[in-house]
Amino acid sequence: MKKVVSLVIFTILSFPFFSNDLPIVEYGSINHPVIDDGGMVVSQRMIASEVGAQILAQGGNAVDAAVATGLALAVVLPRAGNLGGGGFMVIYLKEEDKTIAIDYREKAPSAATRDLFLDENGDYDRKKAQFSLLSAGVPGSVAGFHHALTRYGTLTWEEVLQPAIKLAEDGFVIPHDLANTLASKRYRERLSADPAAAKVFFKKNNEIYSAGEILVQKDLAWTLKQLSQNGPEAFYSGDIAKLIVKEMERNGGLITLQDLKNYNVAERQPLEGSYKGYKVVSMPPSSSGGTHLIQMLNMLEDFPIKEMGFGSADTIHILAEVMKRAYADRSKYLGDSDFYKVPSSLVSKKYAKALNKEISLDQVTPSNEVSPGNPYPYESPDTTHFSVMDSYGNAVSNTYTLNFSYGSGKMIPGTGMLINNEMDDFSSKPGTPNGYGLLGSEANAIEGNKRPLSSMTPTIIFKDQKPYMVFGSPGGSRIITTVLQVALNVMEHEMNIAQAVHSPRMHHQWLPEVLMLEKGFGSDTEKLLENKGYKLYQSSTMGSVQAIVKEGNYFYGSADPRRPSAGVATP
Ligand code: DON
Numbered sequence: 001m002k003k004v005v006s007l008v009i010f011t012i013l014s015f016p017f018f019s020n021d022l023p024i025v026e027y028g029s030i031n032h033p034v035i036d037d038g039g040m041v042v043s044q045r046m047i048a049s050e051v052g053a054q055i056l057a058q059g060g061n062a063v064d065a066a067v068a069t070g071l072a073l074a075v076v077l078p079r080a081g082n083l084g085g086g087g088f089m090v091i092y093l094k095e096e097d098k099t100i101a102i103d104y105r106e107k108a109p110s111a112a113t114r115d116l117f118l119d120e121n122g123d124y125d126r127k128k129a130q131f132s133l134l135s136a137g138v139p140g141s142v143a144g145f146h147h148a149l150t151r152y153g154t155l156t157w158e159e160v161l162q163p164a165i166k167l168a169e170d171g172f173v174i175p176h177d178l179a180n181t182l183a184s185k186r187y188r189e190r191l192s193a194d195p196a197a198a199k200v201f202f203k204k205n206n207e208i209y210s211a212g213e214i215l216v217q218k219d220l221a222w223t224l225k226q227l228s229q230n231g232p233e234a235f236y237s238g239d240i241a242k243l244i245v246k247e248m249e250r251n252g253g254l255i256t257l258q259d260l261k262n263y264n265v266a267e268r269q270p271l272e273g274s275y276k277g278y279k280v281v282s283m284p285p286s287s288s289g290g291t292h293l294i295q296m297l298n299m300l301e302d303f304p305i306k307e308m309g310f311g312s313a314d315t316i317h318i319l320a321e322v323m324k325r326a327y328a329d330r331s332k333y334l335g336d337s338d339f340y341k342v343p344s345s346l347v348s349k350k351y352a353k354a355l356n357k358e359i360s361l362d363q364v365t366p367s368n369e370v371s372p373g374n375p376y377p378y379e380s381p382d383t384t385h386f387s388v389m390d391s392y393g394n395a396v397s398n399t400y401t402l403n404f405s406y407g408s409g410k411m412i413p414g415t416g417m418l419i420n421n422e423m424d425d426f427s428s429k430p431g432t433p434n435g436y437g438l439l440g441s442e443a444n445a446i447e448g449n450k451r452p453l454s455s456m457t458p459t460i461i462f463k464d465q466k467p468y469m470v471f472g473s474p475g476g477s478r479i480i481t482t483v484l485q486v487a488l489n490v491m492e493h494e495m496n497i498a499q500a501v502h503s504p505r506m507h508h509q510w511l512p513e514v515l516m517l518e519k520g521f522g523s524d525t526e527k528l529l530e531n532k533g534y535k536l537y538q539s540s541t542m543g544s545v546q547a548i549v550k551e552g553n554y555f556y557g558s559a560d561p562r563r564p565s566a567g568v569a570t571p
Helices: 002-017 046-057 062-076 126-131 141-152 157-170 176-183 185-192 195-201 218-230 239-250 257-262 289-300 313-333 349-356 476-491 497-502 523-532
Strands: 039-043 086-093 098-104 266-268 271-275 278-282 384-390 395-401 410-412 417-419 459-463 466-471 515-517 536-538 546-551 554-559 567-569
Touching: 039 046, 039 062, 039 546, 039 554, 046 062, 046 157, 046 384, 046 567, 062 086, 062 141, 062 157, 062 218, 062 384, 062 395, 086 141, 086 278, 086 459, 098 141, 141 157, 141 395, 157 218, 176 185, 185 195, 195 218, 195 410, 218 239, 218 417, 239 257, 239 410, 271 289, 278 289, 278 476, 289 313, 289 349, 289 459, 289 476, 313 476, 313 515, 313 523, 384 466, 384 546, 395 459, 395 466, 459 476, 466 476, 476 497, 497 546, 497 554, 523 536, 554 567
Parallel strands: 515 536
Antiparallel strands: 039 384, 039 567, 086 098, 086 395, 098 266, 271 278, 278 459, 384 395, 410 417, 459 466, 466 546, 546 554
16 A cells, blocks of 8 residues: 555656656655666566565576566456466576567467458458457467576576465455456456356456455466476466367367467567667567567657657657558568568668658658548557566566457456457458557468467667666557657657656557547647647557666666556565
8 A cells, every 4th residue: 555655646746856867766666766786677566576576586587587577467467467368578688698589479279260350241350359269369478488487597487486376376465456447347347247257356246356355366376386387288288278278169269279289489589770879679570569669760860859859749740750650561561470571671771761751840641541440449458568677687578468458358267367369469351450450461361370460569778788778568559659759768858767657658550540649748739739730639548668777787667657556676
């Protein structure tokens, strides 16, 4: 309670007092602490950050702490933390001076075909694509965490699973945020309709839990113990696998035992770009995040962003023009690179220059006329990011998800585990937007064993060859633009990390043709943009950035105040 209150108070008090003199708040604030040794963990749940910090205190490295945090989030942040989903991890290893990108994104079941989500009239069937077992990709989180830990961690799988097992078995105090989403019409209806999920998230007769009560998840504890005793095989061929397949067969899902056995993590070369002397390392496909982050930074390098200033109509206009072009490219060129050749020139400086020729400081370029469908994509608060840096100089940036909040809303009976609805990230029908209003084409068409295109953008920025900033965000289609703006806030506007994370955000994704603004830009800026011809849409908060900056020996953390109960923990 004390921590939540201090987060709220800090958030309110800190706005007028931002300065670049570090540190800006006293040691111990959970939202923006600074520490000169030991490392730091920032996640969307303070209790999970503390699990990671405890691992660092035991002498574990950033990968150990990241995996333990990710597993703990699977218990304490059930709408996004997961075993039944997938994600991406970017790691920096100090000793080898090397970055690694781990793609543990879900894969389409082998029986999935291009028209999977089309109805008899050839139209996109939203219910099938988002809320049926057909929407589930083969989950990658367990394999991804195990892969990262066994190759780059120092502790055992059993050790990093232990805190998650304890949280599932003994329970944890339900924060306001969890109680609230479970009580909301949308999720109460969705989750109570699924008997296994209803048993976990509601009391008898689907009565809701209140904040402050304890949530015990016995089935999930069983699943985690299976993982601890039998390794990831429990999930991909053993007892957990059998329960997944049984439920798929019973309720019309496509995932077979063979699909689970065939699941593989892809270790990839991270994408590397540069921005005015900083090195930017981020996720290659099957996420579009790194590609478009670097593409947009390349384009922006040619504009006087700093002089135009944060939040000015000119800066917002240039950002919107750049974003439109990146999202237009995304719809055509981006897909799983194991299936489709993504043009490498998208991240070249030369290509950025060519695109910039079409951008004018005065004129708004109208978006093409493509049927926009859902004009204001709803951002389900589900994906989650966490960042870790340790005292050895290593860093981990991880974003993972079930796709929507609580995924498909379907739980695999006996496992306590929600299953993702990531198959909706494929382009089901050219010209028809998905749950985030995103369009796609051939590159991202459904195909067996292919990974649906993601926007997740776990990123590490280097300054003077050292990891400087570790961050990422949820937010569906708005992840990439959120990450872009936080990066610019630091690199161009010279904000400290708390200021960079707190500042208002905007978003344009080419189609629909609207400029989304969070509150806080000011009505004069909004007027100028409207006069330029923009159609403005006042958005609810965008993203939830969990970030660390390391300056000299100091770690500075910032947990995004946009979603409650996030926190920075130190060993
Ligand atoms: O991979 C993606 O891009 C989406 N499945 C992410 C969904 C998401 O971020 C929702 N959260 N706010």
